[in-house]
Amino acid sequence: MCQSRRELTVNLLGKNLLGKEQGVAFVELAIIFPIVLFLFFGTFEYGLYLQTREKNASLSKQLGNAAFRDCVIPPAGQTNDQTCLDDVWAEFGGFVTSNSPDVEVVLSAYRLNGGTVDLRGRAGTPGGVANSRFPGGSNPLSLAIFRRDYVSAMGPFKQRVVVVEVFERYDVRDAFFNVFGNQTIYEVTIY
Amino acid sequence: MNVAPMSPAIRIASFRERGFAVVFAMLALFVVIAFSGMALDFGRLQRRQTDLQHAVDAAALAASAMVFEAGITRSELERTTEALVRDNLRMRGVSPASSSLAIGLQPHSLLDTEPVRQISVRATSALDPLVMDIAPFITQDFTVVAASAVAESRRIFTCLAIDTSGSMCENDGPVGSIANNNCEEVRDLKAGVISYVQLMRPEDYLGMWRFSQGPGNDLDSNCSFDRADDCENDGRHIAVEALVMVPMTRVGRDGLVQILQRPPYQNVLDSHPYTPTNGYSGLQGCRLQITGNPNYNGAVDYGAIIYFSDGVPWTAGESDLTAFSPGCSVELDNYPTSLTAAQRSNYDDIARKVHMGRWINTINQADLARNSGLTVYAIALGDPNAKYPRLDAFQGLPGTSSSETLVKDILMARIANDQVFLQKEFQEDTNDPNSLRYSGAANFPCVPDRDSIRGPEGKMVQTADSGDLRQILRDIGLSIKAKLVR
Numbered sequence: 001m002c003q004s005r006r007e008l009t010v011n012l013l014g015k016n017l018l019g020k021e022q023g024v025a026f027v028e029l030a031i032i033f034p035i036v037l038f039l040f041f042g043t044f045e046y047g048l049y050l051q052t053r054e055k056n057a058s059l060s061k062q063l064g065n066a067a068f069r070d071c072v073i074p075p076a077g078q079t080n081d082q083t084c085l086d087d088v089w090a091e092f093g094g095f096v097t098s099n100s101p102d103v104e105v106v107l108s109a110y111r112l113n114g115g116t117v118d119l120r121g122r123a124g125t126p127g128g129v130a131n132s133r134f135p136g137g138s139n140p141l142s143l144a145i146f147r148r149d150y151v152s153a154m155g156p157f158k159q160r161v162v163v164v165e166v167f168e169r170y171d172v173r174d175a176f177f178n179v180f181g182n183q184t185i186y187e188v189t190i191y
Numbered sequence: 192m193n194v195a196p197m198s199p200a201i202r203i204a205s206f207r208e209r210g211f212a213v214v215f216a217m218l219a220l221f222v223v224i225a226f227s228g229m230a231l232d233f234g235r236l237q238r239r240q241t242d243l244q245h246a247v248d249a250a251a252l253a254a255s256a257m258v259f260e261a262g263i264t265r266s267e268l269e270r271t272t273e274a275l276v277r278d279n280l281r282m283r284g285v286s287p288a289s290s291s292l293a294i295g296l297q298p299h300s301l302l303d304t305e306p307v308r309q310i311s312v313r314a315t316s317a318l319d320p321l322v323m324d325i326a327p328f329i330t331q332d333f334t335v336v337a338a339s340a341v342a343e344s345r346r347i348f349t350c351l352a353i354d355t356s357g358s359m360c361e362n363d364g365p366v367g368s369i370a371n372n373n374c375e376e377v378r379d380l381k382a383g384v385i386s387y388v389q390l391m392r393p394e395d396y397l398g399m400w401r402f403s404q405g406p407g408n409d410l411d412s413n414c415s416f417d418r419a420d421d422c423e424n425d426g427r428h429i430a431v432e433a434l435v436m437v438p439m440t441r442v443g444r445d446g447l448v449q450i451l452q453r454p455p456y457q458n459v460l461d462s463h464p465y466t467p468t469n470g471y472s473g474l475q476g477c478r479l480q481i482t483g484n485p486n487y488n489g490a491v492d493y494g495a496i497i498y499f500s501d502g503v504p505w506t507a508g509e510s511d512l513t514a515f516s517p518g519c520s521v522e523l524d525n526y527p528t529s530l531t532a533a534q535r536s537n538y539d540d541i542a543r544k545v546h547m548g549r550w551i552n553t554i555n556q557a558d559l560a561r562n563s564g565l566t567v568y569a570i571a572l573g574d575p576n577a578k579y580p581r582l583d584a585f586q587g588l589p590g591t592s593s594s595e596t597l598v599k600d601i602l603m604a605r606i607a608n609d610q611v612f613l614q615k616e617f618q619e620d621t622n623d624p625n626s627l628r629y630s631g632a633a634n635f636p637c638v639p640d641r642d643s644i645r646g647p648e649g650k651m652v653q654t655a656d657s658g659d660l661r662q663i664l665r666d667i668g669l670s671i672k673a674k675l676v677r
Contacts, residue, residue, distance in 0.1 A: 028213070032216055035220060036223055039223050043230045046230065046234055050234045053238065061248065061249070068249075069666075069670075070665070072253070151274075152274045153271050157257055157260045158271050188279075190279050
C-alpha cells in the first residue's frame with residue numbers, strides 16, 4: 001500500500017526531527033542545567049550566608065548593649081573596665097559559645113585619657129581577642145588617630161566607648177561554591 | 192521506494208521548532224536569572240536595613256546616656272550622635288557617603304535651655320539594585336532603605352519599699368539581731384541600693400520606705416480589702432518609715448550615697464524586729480511619696496517602685512492558689528487583726544490567714560500604684576542554703592513543700608504585673624500530678640484575667656542569694672534610665 005506523499009513526509013520528518021530534538025534537548029540541558037543549579041544553590045547558599053550574618057549582627061548588638069549598660073553608662077561607680085567586661089562576658093559568654101561554637105567574640109572598652117585613648121579592657125574568646133580590628137596592646141593612641149581610624153564620636157562628651165566584634169568563618173555548605181572559598185563574617189557594634 | 196524530497200514548507204517548520212526551543216530556553220533562563228537577581232537584591236536590601244537599624248539603635252541609646260553630661264550642648268549632642276551612626280556604618284562596610292542622617296532632639300528648644308529627653312535618629316541609605324529597579328512590574332523604589340530609633344532618657348522617680356523584718360538579718364547573730372552589724376541580707380541590700388543610686392542623675396528623685404511590723408499592728412482592722420479601699424486613712428502604718436525623697440540636684444549622686452552611709456541614715460536599714468512583714472504599707476507609702484511630689488509629672492516622668500521582700504506566703508496546708516483566686520476573699524472571713532506570740536511561734540490557721548491577708552493587701556496596693564501610672568518591680572529574696580536556722584529555703588515552714596516557693600514567685604510576679612512570668616504554665620513536681628499546678632492566665636491571683644490588671648507591666652526577679660541584689664538593682668536602673676522606645 002502506498003502512503004500518500006504527505007503522510008510519508010510527516011513520518012519521515014517526525015522521526016528525523018525527533019532524533020534531532022533529542023540531541024538538542026541534551027545539549028540544552030547540558031548548558032542550562034548547571035546554570036539553573038548554580039542559581040538555585042547559589043540563592044540558597046546566599047540565604048544561609050545572610051542568615052548567619054544576621055545572627056552575628058544581632059549577637060554583636062545585644063552583647064554591645066549589655067556591655068554598654070554595664071560599663072559605659074555608670075560614670076562614677078565603675079572604675080575597672082576590665083572587671084566590668086569580664087563580668088559581662090562571664091554572664092553571656094557561656095551562652096554564646098555553647099550556641100554558636102564557631103563564633104569568635106571580643107569586647108573592648110576604650111576610654112579617653114587626656115589627649116590619648118586607652119584600651120581599658122578586653123574580654124571574649126581567644127580567637128576574637130587575637131583578631132580584633134580595633135587597636136589593642138598597652139600603647140595608647142592619640143585621640144586624633146583614634147577618631148580618624150576608629151571612632152570619630154570619641155571626644156570630651158563621649159569619653160567611654162565599648163566595641164563588640166564578632167567573627168565567624170562561614171563554611172560554604174555546597175561544594176559547588178567552594179571555588180569562592182570560605183568567607184569571614186565580621187560584625188561590629190560601637191556604643 | 193522513492194521518497195520525495197522534503198518540501199520547503201516542512202523544512203521551515205522544522206527550523207521554527209528548533210528555534211523555539213532555544214528561545215524558550217533563553218526565556219526560561221532569563222526568568223530564572225531575574226528571580227535570582229531579585230533574591231540577591233532582597234538580601235542586600237535586608238542586609239543594609241539591618242546595618243542601618245543597628246547603627247541608629249546603638250547611636251540613639253548611647254546618645255541618651257550623654258544627655259546629662261555636664262556642659263554638653265544640643266549641637267554637640269547631635270554631632271556626637273551622628274558620628275556614632277557613621278562610625279557603626281563605616282565599620283560595617285557601609286559607605287557613609289551613601290547614607291544620610293537626621294537627628295532630632297526633644298523637646299525642641301531654640302534657646303537651648305530645656306533639657307533633652309528624647310533623641311530620635313533616622314538614617315537612609317542608597318544602594319544599586321541588580322534587577323529590581325529595571326523590572327517593569329516592580330513599581331516600588333528599592334534603591335533607598337531607611338531605619339529609625341528613638342531613645343529616651345527620663346527623669347526617674349524611684350521609691351524603694353524595703354523589707355527590714357527580722358529574717359532580713361538571718362545569717363549572723365541571733366534572729367532579729369543587728370549584733371556586729373553583720374546582717375547579710377541588709378548589708379547586701381545596702382550595696383545594691385547604693386549601686387542603684389549611682390546610676391541616677393541629678394534630675395532624678397529617690398525615696399525609700401522600709402516596712403516591717405510593729406506589735407499589735409499586724410493588719411489594719413479598718414481595711415475592708417475591697418479593691419477600692421486604699422487603706423490610707425487609718426493611721427495604723429506605724430511600722431513603716433519614710434526615709435527620704437531626695438532630689439538629686441540637691442545632694443548629688445555621690446552625696447546621697449554618703450548620706451546613706453552616715454548617721455542618722457546609716458542605721459535606717461538596721462532595725463530588725465522579728466515580725467512578719469506588711470509590705471502593703473510600704474507600697475502605699477511609696478505611691479503617695481511619688482505621686483505627692485510636686486515635681487512629679489506623670490505624663491513625662493517615670494515613676495517606679497522597687498519592692499523587696501523575703502516574705503513568705505505561708506499558705507502551708509493549702510499549697511495552692513485557692514485563696515488568691517478571683518475575688519481574693521475566700522480566706523478573709525473573720526479575719527484576725529493581730530497575731531499573738533503563741534500564734535507566731537505555733538503556726539496555725541489564724542496565722543496563715545493573717546499572712547495571706549497581707550499578701551492580698553500588698554497586691555491591692557500594687558494595683559493602686561499601677562493605676563497611678565507607676566511601674567512596680569518586685570524582688571523576691573530567698574535562701575537556698577537554709578542559713579536561717581529555723582526556716583528552710585525561701586522561708587517556707589519546716590516540713591512544707593517547695594510549693595510555697597512557687598506561690599511566692601507567683602504572688603511576687605502578680606505584685607509586679609510581670610506578665611512574662613504570669614502567663615507561664617508549670618507544675619511544682621512534674622512527676623506528681625497532685626502537686627501545685629499553675630496554668631498561666633487561668634490562675635491569675637486576685638483577678639479574673641490579665642485585662643483586670645491595669646497600668647504598666649513590671650518585672651519580678653527572684654534570687655536565692657542576696658549577693659545578687661547589686662546586679663539586679665543595677666539592671667533595673669539601667670533598663671529604666673536609658674531606653675529605646677521605638
